[in-house]
Amino acid sequence: MVTDKHYAALDQVLELAVLINDDMTRSLAQDGLTVSRTHLLWELRRRGPSTQRDLADALKVSARTVTGLVDGLEATGFVTRQPHPTDRRATLVTFTERGVRTVEEMERGQQEFARLLFAEMPEERLDCFSEALGEILIRLREASRLTDPRGGDQ
Amino acid sequence: MVTDKHYAALDQVLELAVLINDDMTRSLAQDGLTVSRTHLLWELRRRGPSTQRDLADALKVSARTVTGLVDGLEATGFVTRQPHPTDRRATLVTFTERGVRTVEEMERGQQEFARLLFAEMPEERLDCFSEALGEILIRLREASRLTDPRGGDQ
DNA sequence: CATAATAGTGAGTCAAGCTCACTATGAGGG
DNA sequence: CCCTCATAGTGAGCTTGACTCACTATTATG
Structure with a gap:
């Protein structure tokens, strides 16, 4: 049996998903950052310097898509492409100074968000x-x- | 103070948002339906026959975007455009038979979803x-x- | 009646995904 | 050693869904 309570809770969950999504989209629309590019930055933070292939797998996205995202992030100076030390087919994506600073800011933003949701x-x-x-x-x-x-x- | 518990809960909330989003995207990719078109169908269900202007406002989207969505939904036979009875500038978007059937199916799907999440x-x-x-x-x-x-x- | 507001659309842009075809490189088997 | 196959990345081109700007048709108003 599905009761009214279940429906009400489902509505809440759906609204939560929408609001969280909106919030992410909105809060990152600075400095040429978009949701996908930000996902990539987070993943890069988690993994350290990575090949585009690894990023594609981690983000569950095609290699081609990662090329585009890295293009954008490189153009705005958040990451750079470095030659892979041993595999000359591959490139290593690494943070620039600015990239590191930006990710640290985003971490502070998340702290703020946790406070907003749960502090009280x-x-x-x-x-x-x-x-x-x-x-x-x-x-x-x-x-x-x-x-x-x-x-x-x- | 933001504690580890807060962070853990935030992670849960973020994962929930992602999973819900994925689920929506996946479960509706039949019959040429997309997330946005489905939103429009839900809104149309909630409001009854509506002008595109009203749908745009309800979905918080530009009028131009609604034109495109209705184009798609009309092409696949979920809705039709009818002339507005009193305002000859406006068109009324209304369900076809198929549209009604589809929305009813989606409602059953949501029931199923509520059961999945909360029944136990x-x-x-x-x-x-x-x-x-x-x-x-x-x-x-x-x-x-x-x-x-x-x-x-x- | 002239002007302003509104409804909808055409054209063109952008982000983010996809596939297909291609180059360059790496790895193995004869 | 060389030939073949696999892998990393990219160019070209498509889709969806958002946007803006400019336009037409219609309605409303001073």
Whole structure:
């Protein structure tokens, strides 16, 4: 049985997804940054200097798309392409000074965002929320794994 | 203070947004339907026959964009354009038979989705989740209202 | 009636994804 | 050693969905 409560909760979840998305889009529209380019920067931060191939795999995007994103990020001075030390086919994407600074700013922005969402929430409620959300994510990941044509089982 | 718990919860929320988005994109890629076209269908369902202007406002999108979406939906036979009875500048977008059937199917899909996410969850936890999410949405809407250049205060 | 506002569209731009075809390089098998 | 195949990256060109600007047709108003 699906009750009204379930529907109400679903509506909340959908609204959350939309608002989070909007927020991301909006907050990054400076300095020629876009959502996708920002994803790439985050991934680069997580992995350190990487080949475009590795970035493509990590972002679940075609190699061609990464070429375009890196083109953009290079043009605006966030990253540079370096020759790969051992594989002359590959290039290493690395941060510039400016890129590092920008990512650090984005991290501060995320801290701010966490504060906005949760700072006023009593710990008990946060725990409950987090546990429920954990359950939901498990189900969602499972459903996603089953339907995703890219076969998201890593 | 922002604690590790806050960060963990934020990560969960971000993952939720991504998964929900992916799910929407994937589940609707049939019959020439896309996310935006589907949004328009939902809005049309909610409002009944509407002018493109009204749809543009409701979807917070330019009139030009709605023209394109309606073009697509008309081509695949989900909606038709009818002359407005009193204003000869305007056109009314209305469902075809097929459009109605499709929207009803989508509603069943949403029911299924609610079941997937919440059916196994004890009511207590669902209540707590929903309340916490409500708080969060209030803060998010507020933040969105402040930063949104379109001035989302209706 | 002249002017302003509104509804919709054509043309052209941009971001972000895709595929296909291509070059350059690397890795293995005879 | 060389021939073949795989891999890394890119050029060209397509799609969707957003945008703006300029335009037509119509309505509303001073």
